Amino acid sequence: MASVSISAERNPLLLKLESVLSLSEEERDAILALPIREQDIGPRQDIVREGERPTRCFAILDGVVCAFKTTGEAKRQIIAFHLTGDMPDLESLHLRELDIGFGTLSACKLGFIEHEAVRHICARHPRITGALWRETLVYASIGREWITNVGRRQALSRAAHLLCEFVVRLHAVGLAQDHSCELPLTQEDLADALGVSMVHANRVLQALRKQELINFENRSLTVLDWDRLTELGDFDPGYLHLRSARAET
Amino acid sequence: MASVSISAERNPLLLKLESVLSLSEEERDAILALPIREQDIGPRQDIVREGERPTRCFAILDGVVCAFKTTGEAKRQIIAFHLTGDMPDLESLHLRELDIGFGTLSACKLGFIEHEAVRHICARHPRITGALWRETLVYASIGREWITNVGRRQALSRAAHLLCEFVVRLHAVGLAQDHSCELPLTQEDLADALGVSMVHANRVLQALRKQELINFENRSLTVLDWDRLTELGDFDPGYLHLRSARAET
DNA sequence: CGCACTCTTGACCGAGATCAACATTCGTGG
DNA sequence: CCACGAATGTTGATCTCGGTCAAGAGTGCG
Numbered sequence: 001m002a003s004v005s006i007s008a009e010r011n012p013l014l015l016k017l018e019s020v021l022s023l024s025e026e027e028r029d030a031i032l033a034l035p036i037r038e039q040d041i042g043p044r045q046d047i048v049r050e051g052e053r054p055t056r057c058f059a060i061l062d063g064v065v066c067a068f069k070t071t072g073e074a075k076r077q078i079i080a081f082h083l084t085g086d087m088p089d090l091e092s093l094h095l096r097e098l099d100i101g102f103g104t105l106s107a108c109k110l111g112f113i114e115h116e117a118v119r120h121i122c123a124r125h126p127r128i129t130g131a132l133w134r135e136t137l138v139y140a141s142i143g144r145e146w147i148t149n150v151g152r153r154q155a156l157s158r159a160a161h162l163l164c165e166f167v168v169r170l171h172a173v174g175l176a177q178d179h180s181c182e183l184p185l186t187q188e189d190l191a192d193a194l195g196v197s198m199v200h201a202n203r204v205l206q207a208l209r210k211q212e213l214i215n216f217e218n219r220s221l222t223v224l225d226w227d228r229l230t231e232l233g234d235f236d237p238g239y240l241h242l243r244s245a246r247a248e249t
Numbered sequence: 250m251a252s253v254s255i256s257a258e259r260n261p262l263l264l265k266l267e268s269v270l271s272l273s274e275e276e277r278d279a280i281l282a283l284p285i286r287e288q289d290i291g292p293r294q295d296i297v298r299e300g301e302r303p304t305r306c307f308a309i310l311d312g313v314v315c316a317f318k319t320t321g322e323a324k325r326q327i328i329a330f331h332l333t334g335d336m337p338d339l340e341s342l343h344l345r346e347l348d349i350g351f352g353t354l355s356a357c358k359l360g361f362i363e364h365e366a367v368r369h370i371c372a373r374h375p376r377i378t379g380a381l382w383r384e385t386l387v388y389a390s391i392g393r394e395w396i397t398n399v400g401r402r403q404a405l406s407r408a409a410h411l412l413c414e415f416v417v418r419l420h421a422v423g424l425a426q427d428h429s430c431e432l433p434l435t436q437e438d439l440a441d442a443l444g445v446s447m448v449h450a451n452r453v454l455q456a457l458r459k460q461e462l463i464n465f466e467n468r469s470l471t472v473l474d475w476d477r478l479t480e481l482g483d484f485d486p487g488y489l490h491l492r493s494a495r496a497e498t
Numbered sequence: 499c500g501c502a503c504t505c506t507t508g509a510c511c512g513a514g515a516t517c518a519a520c521a522t523t524c525g526t527g528g
Numbered sequence: 529c530c531a532c533g534a535a536t537g538t539t540g541a542t543c544t545c546g547g548t549c550a551a552g553a554g555t556g557c558g
Contacts, residue, residue: 051487067393069393069394069396069397071397071401071402071483072483073401073483075401076401077396077397077400077401079393079396079397080393091386091389091390094379094382094383094386095383095386095387095390095490096490097487097490099390099393099394099487099488099490100393122375123375126371126372126375126378129375129378129382130343133343133378133382133385134343134344136382136385136386136389137340137343137344137385137389138344139389140340140385140388140389140392141340141344141348143389143392143393143396144316144318144328144329144348144349144392145318145348146396147318147326147328147392147395147396147399147444148318148320148326148328150396150399150400150444151326151399151443151444152320152322152324152325152326152444153320154545154546155545155546186503186504186505187504187505188504188505194400195396195399195400195401196546196547197546197547197548198504198505199506199507199546199547199548199549200545200546200547202505202506202507203506203507203546206506218555234320234321234322238300238346238348239348241344241345241346241348403513403514404513404514435535435536435537436536436537437535437536437537445514445515446514446515446516447536447537448514448515448516448517448538448539449513449514449515451537451538451539452514452538452539454537455538467523
């Protein structure tokens with residue numbers, strides 16, 4: 001629970017911003033001076049709940065987080081996954097009340113930053129404002145693809161699509177090599193993300209394994225045939241808006 | 250196709266921004282001075298296509314627009330509806346390539362604004378930047394609810410939810426009275442928004458009519474029993490982030 | 499060692515897709 | 529103003545994807 005500013009080279013915020021624009025000396029310094037309260041949280045814990053009104057937002061310094069909603073019939077829908085370097089609840093900066101909840105999937109290291117501090121830096125550095133805004137727009141874009149995935153593809157294809165997204169995004173932050181990565185998801189998480197039942201998620205995964213497209217055991221995913229998986233999943237990474245034009249892994 | 254700045258009282262941009270914050274004299278003037286190219290477009294026309302790289306964005310001065318994606322199997326998924334006063338493709342300000350297409354549903358009056366002009370105003374007026382950013386965040390929030398709707402509710406409830414959203418949003422911009430409004434959607438549009446087949450959309454609508462929850466003929470919707478419709482649709486307007494705390498019409 | 503979580507399998511059922519007609523409305527030009 | 533063709537809306541029959549229920553098998557953790 002240390003409240004220290006973290007070292008420059010490993011600051012995920014800095015890395016994220018610099019992947020979009022090249023920062024001036026001042027801008028870099030301003031970000032490094034941000035008061036970040038680090039906190040380690042175990043797996044499967046709530047971070048903020050739907051309906052709360054946070055006065056700070058958080059960056060994922062390490063780990064995997066999910067955003068979710070719960071319907072009146074107590075069904076959970078996972079809306080988004082967030083990886084190391086993401087700032088998932090930036091929206092709380094402008095919207096009083098959170099419309100989604102956030103929880104950890106793996107054990108995480110989070111960095112909490114007061115809204116006040118973010119507003120302060122935005123007021124002084126319009127390009128940083130732009131980069132953060134952009135960040136929220138990318139999340140929105142991913143959400144739109146998610147709607148399409150859930151609304152218009154059937155379960156097998158849908159699962160393939162989601163796995164492709166994972167690999168590309170993890171690769172982009174250096175957490176996937178050779179089409180394989182750690183994926184701290186249970187099949188129930190996957191089901192809630194895909195909008196299918198747990199039983200069916202299980203069967204779909206088996207089908208993907210049987211077709212020798214993937215390997216997925218004890219939280220470790222390996223894509224065996226990237227081309228066929230992307231085709232099955234109707235996957236085009238454009239919506240991720242990654243600088244690396246075509247993240248072909 | 251006049252390129253004039255429109256009158257103050259009826260400027261939808263101004264109305265939209267002032268619904269979120271109170272503008273200073275300067276800010277007002279800056280917005281009124283924005284060079285807007287007005288254009289009338291017929292119903293069911295493309296505005297911008299997925300994959301394009303626009304150098305301007307547009308505001309809806311009048312009419313209804315939808316955002317959509319098309320899957321590899323040529324199925325259309327409608328991602329969002331946008332109403333008078335909205336600026337649907339603000340994202341193009343920060344993301345090179347559009348990940349969605351926009352098309353009109355009704356005949357529309359659009360106002361095109363060069364990115365350059367928006368950037369200029371944002372650089373000078375951080376509060377306007379904030380309001381525009383907020384705007385995009387609200388669209389993202391609506392998108393998240395949409396994921397939940399498509400992923401976790403069954404068709405009847407899903408349709409009820411969508412109709413509730415329409416009424417509340419139209420009411421918020423003064424285009425719905427007494428739970429009734431013009432809705433320039435075909436059943437096919439509805440189906441593509443709900444992620445169901447056209448045939449099923451038709452049946453679901455009939456069910457809603459049979460239960461005397463709504464009336465929906467020749468593009469005109471009347472909600473007959475708001476309470477039961479919201480309950481069936483599991484609808485809570487929080488995600489719309491409207492200033493009017495609980496838009497109970 | 500035992501309990502809890504996760505994964506797997508089978509049987510059955512139901513929401514919604516698909517296909518194929520047909521009805522209705524609307525817009526357009528003659 | 530009418531007539532025609534193209535969108536739209538409606539209906540029924542059939543099929544299938546995915547849900548639900550229920551039981552059991554691993555697996556891991558205290």
